[in-house]
Amino acid sequence: MQVNDNKDFQPTIVAFCCNWCSYAGADLSGTNRLQYPANVKIIRIPCSCRLNPIFILRAFQRGADGVILCGCHPGDCHYTTGNYYARRRMSLLFSMLDYLGIEKERTRVEWVSAAEGAKFAATMNEFVDAVTKLGRNHRLEDLRCKKQ
């Protein structure tokens, strides 16, 4: 595992957030003036199970250093069972990334409800810290997409 020694490194994080929970949770953490780093880019999805594995790879291709999926707590999915399917898919996908030697710490799933603004901010802070330690994503980057 490479350890980042560039102190100024600011990772780009893509957070896929379910519309019915974490997206509202992010809002709540904003209205409560809880801080989380500005390098977290939120993409709203209708349900955690909308997340096609290709989206995760695309995010890495276009320059993300970490990708996190936030959905409703198991049992609370707006569509009843979507997050159970997402949970299986993500377990397998992350395990495959690890198998290919891609740092598994760059991907994460967290269940955050609409009422958990504080958890949302804490999760993001923690994830940004973890990815900052890893440094830039080199193993799933696309050189053609790099800014000069």
Next chain:
Amino acid sequence: MQEAMKARAKELLADGSVNRVAGWKIGEFSYDITPAIFETAEEIDRDFVYDDFCGANLSKYLISQSRKEGKILVFLKPCDSYSFAQLLKEHRIIRENVYIIGIECYGKADINKIREKGIDGVLGIKESGSSFVIDSIYGEATVPKMDVYAERCLVCKSKKHAVYDELIGEEGDVVPSSRFDKVAELEAMTPDERFEFWRGELSRCIRCNACRNVCPACSCENCVFDNPNSGIANKAAADSFEENMFHIIRAFHVAGRCTDCGECSRVCPQNIPLHLLNRKFIKDINEFYGEYQAGENPDEKAPLTNFTFDDCEPSIVYKRGGNQ
């Protein structure tokens, strides 16, 4: 075996039970056997072959063939019958239009391994006990079967057919297989070593799409990789990202549906061990959600279209195998 198959095929054609036969014929060379459809007894007499190079899995062809007029006869080896059963479960094949003859199989030879033994100009292959007798323009050579078996046959998981109408040869059994050993070996490496290993393998890919096209599970009418907006539609990778992307997504799309028939690795012109990607998913599914063999049980739900309330969380991946 070949003669019994030919005779039975002609019989079924003659009495009108079927109007076509799916089997194998010799391609450009005697060792490159290709799938073929026969319509008359003459064609069968002339071209039909069944020998130790007949690795090709015929089940995928039935997706389109079973939609044609009349019934078709198909010969399936045990591993092929799993692919057939899986396609049946996905409602891709019209069962009434297919007559299946299950054929016994002790393992197929891999032409690359034969070449590695210094045998060139291969003209034919016969079995004799625990060896293959290979006929070539330089004369005959005898090699132990174990040395030239295709990888998938070395770790064959079942000699039992998942589905058939009649059998030629003995009914086999599910056999113990060591097919996950290499996956476990890779898992035990450090991420850096794994990364190097896979770069070495995947960077050889020329994106011929043969692995996708031959795969019975990979049979979508519209494939994501044919999408002109995907950025990686049918072209050689311009960046290592594309190689990873293609291979992760291809393997992911067949996760839980791949029966491990081994066709992807067989057809890859670059000898990329694609089965190691598919088997990783199978191994994980077995470990996370309980033993599952695609194509085995038509009533069982596929692992990715199913869930339980207490499935493991994706974070299990961080906890497992503390290799850094």
